[in-house]
Structures are given as C-alpha cells and as structure tokens.
Amino acid sequence: MNLKGKDIISIKDFSKKEINSILKFSKKMIPYAKGEKFTNILQGKVLSTLFFEPSTRTRLSFESSMNRLGGRVIGFADPISTSQKKGESLSDTIRMADSYSDVIVIRHPQEGAARLAAEFSEGPVLNAGDGAGRHPTQCLLDLFTILTEKKAIENNNVVLLGDLKYGRTVHSLAYALALYGAELTFVSPNSLKMPKEVSEECKDLGVEPKYTSNLEKAIKDADVLYVTRIQRERFPDAEEYNRVVGIYKIDNELLKYANDDLIIMHPLPRVTEIDPEVDKTKHAVYFKQAFNGVPVRMALLSSVLGGEL
Numbered sequence: 164m165n166l167k168g169k170d171i172i173s174i175k176d177f178s179k180k181e182i183n184s185i186l187k188f189s190k191k192m193i194p195y196a197k198g199e200k201f202t203n204i205l206q207g208k209v210l211s212t213l214f215f216e217p218s219t220r221t222r223l224s225f226e227s228s229m230n231r232l233g234g235r236v237i238g239f240a241d242p243i244s245t246s247q248k249k250g251e252s253l254s255d256t257i258r259m260a261d262s263y264s265d266v267i268v269i270r271h272p273q274e275g276a277a278r279l280a281a282e283f284s285e286g287p288v289l290n291a292g293d294g295a296g297r298h299p300t301q302c303l304l305d306l307f308t309i310l311t312e313k314k315a316i317e318n319n320n321v322v323l324l325g326d327l328k329y330g331r332t333v334h335s336l337a338y339a340l341a342l343y344g345a346e347l348t349f350v351s352p353n354s355l356k357m358p359k360e361v362s363e364e365c366k367d368l369g370v371e372p373k374y375t376s377n378l379e380k381a382i383k384d385a386d387v388l389y390v391t392r393i394q395r396e397r398f399p400d401a402e403e404y405n406r407v408v409g410i411y412k413i414d415n416e417l418l419k420y421a422n423d424d425l426i427i428m429h430p431l432p433r434v435t436e437i438d439p440e441v442d443k444t445k446h447a448v449y450f451k452q453a454f455n456g457v458p459v460r461m462a463l464l465s466s467v468l469g470g471e472l
C-alpha cells in the first residue's frame with residue numbers, strides 16, 4: 164500500500180485491504196508510541212494542526228505522534244487567535260499552512276471543510292472531524308481497538324449507542340464495520356437515529372443494521388458496546404437537547420445484562436453516559452482506545468509522508 168501524499172478525508176476512500184495494512188503498521192508503532200523504542204523517520208518534517216473546534220485527544224495524540232516520529236508541530240487549538248477572526252477565508256488559511264508545513268490535520272465545524280482544505284493544499288490533509296460528517300482517523304483507532312481486544316473485527320455484534328445523528332465517529336465506524344461484515348445494532352432516541360445515508364451505505368455492503376431504543380435488550384447479545392456523547396453543540400435548539408440528555412446511562416446495574424466478554428468503547432469525552440464506576444470493570448476499554456490514537460496516527464503520518472520504519 165502506498166499512501167504517500169494521500170489525503171485522509173473519509174474512511175470510504177479506503178479498501179479493506181488498505182485498512183488492514185494501516186492496522187498492521189499501527190501495531191508495529193506500539194513500542195514507539197509508548198516511548199520504549201525511538202525513531203526519527205519524520206525528522207525535518209513539520210505538521211500543522213488546525214483546530215477550529217475543541218479537542219483534547221485528537222490534537223494531543225497527533226502532536227505526540229509527530230513528536231515521537233522525530234517531526235515537529237505548529238498550529239492552533241482555537242481559531243479566535245488566528246486571522247480567521249479578521250475574516251480570512253478557510254482556503255487562504257490552508258494555503259498558508261501548506262506552505263509552512265508538510266502535512267495538515269484539520270478539525271472544523273462544517274461538513275466538507277476537510278475535503279475543501281485538501282483542494283487547496285498540495286501536501287496531504289487529514290480530516291480530524293468535520294462537523295457532524297466524518298472522523299476517519301478516529302475510525303481507524305476504533306477498528307484497531309476492536310482488533311486488539313477481540314482478535315478480529317468481523318464476527319462481532321457491535322451496538323452503536325447514543326447520538327447517532329450528529330456523532331461523526333459512528334458515521335465512519337458503521338461504514339467500516341459493515342465493510343468487515345460485522346453485525347450492527349443502532350440504539351438511540353428516535354430523534355437521534357443514524358442518518359439514512361449511513362444505513363444505506365451499510366446495506367450496500369451487505370449488512371442490514373438493526374434499530375432499537377431498548378438498550379437492556381440490545382446489550383444481551385453485544386460483543387462491543389460503542390457509547391457516544393449527545394453532541395450538544397450540534398443541536399439547533401436547547402430544548403431538544405434537554406429532552407434527550409441523560410437518556411442512556413451505562414452503570415454496573417445495566418452491565419448485569421452483559422456478556423462476560425463485552426467491551427465498552429467511547430471516543431471520549433464522556434459527560435454523563437458512562438458512570439465512572441464502570442471504569443474499574445474488565446469491560447471498560449475506552450482509555451486504552453484513547454491511547455491507541457497514538458500508534459494509529461503515527462502509522463498514518465508516516466504513511467502519508469513516506470516514512471518507513
């Protein structure tokens with residue numbers, strides 16, 4: 164697989180074979196991600212991190228990845244401090260970042276912003292989340308987590324829970340899981356159902372997702388429970404948010420219905436949807452999942468910049 168110079172905008176741009184090879188490369192990166200081994204394969208390279216929306220894990224794990232590969236990072240975590248505030252267009256901001264660095268990571272509140280950025284940048288652009296659209300690098304670390312915890316991606320019954328309408332992580336993940344032929348169950352309040360477009364994509368790949376709002380029932384057959392936060396910032400109306408916030412809560416009481424080897428994932432940040440008492444159970448893998456962002460993003464940065472271990 165040769166990803167050199169390639170943009171990473173949507174997981175749909177990748178074949179299963181390409182995804183498998185990224186996951187294989189990510190595994191090789193683990194000792195480097197942990198600081199047990201050292202490499203300088205991206206020495207002299209510069210990454211721009213352009214975050215027009217809040218982020219903790221995505222930005223810091225990209226920065227950690229670039230540093231661990233011997234590269235350097237420039238960027239911003241808040242557009243208020245940039246010339247966007249003076250009215251500069253996204254395309255001009257991208258042109259600048261492109262001329263100052265070798266690769267761009269962008270997070271933006273508008274769907275399609277990363278695709279637009281890629282049109283104006285000569286160097287590769289990695290989508291770190293575009294509004295309620297897609298989040299391909301999160302998707303790859305989610306797949307990597309399922310693979311390492313469950314030994315395979317296929318043959319799992321995966322329950323995607325919560326805000327399936329506005330949650331970009333689940334839009335990417337549903338498609339990718341369907342590509343592997345995993346079983347999908349979508350659990351959400353009626354007003355936050357998975358967009359039709361995403362369900363259609365799954366069906367086109369031969370996977371018919373099940374829909375329910377009954378979590379107790381869904382959890383009984385689940386191998387993976389992927390929990391999401393209700394995306395408050397995407398609600399046009401606060402009333403609507405107040406109606407659904409707190410609707411699902413994972414706690415030890417609910418886990419009585421779960422399989423012994425159920426894993427619970429969450430892209431984080433969590434708000435109220437997972438009780439901290441669950442953190443100590445063997446089911447909780449969300450902190451490991453967050454760490455997996457580093458080896459996976461190391462593999463992606465090396466691949467698009469042509470670095471080899």
Ligand code: NCD
Nearest residue numbers: 220221292332392430431432
């Ligand atoms: C997610 C995101 O930004 O879409 N966070 C992340 O990247 N780990 C999920 C969220 O904000 O709820």
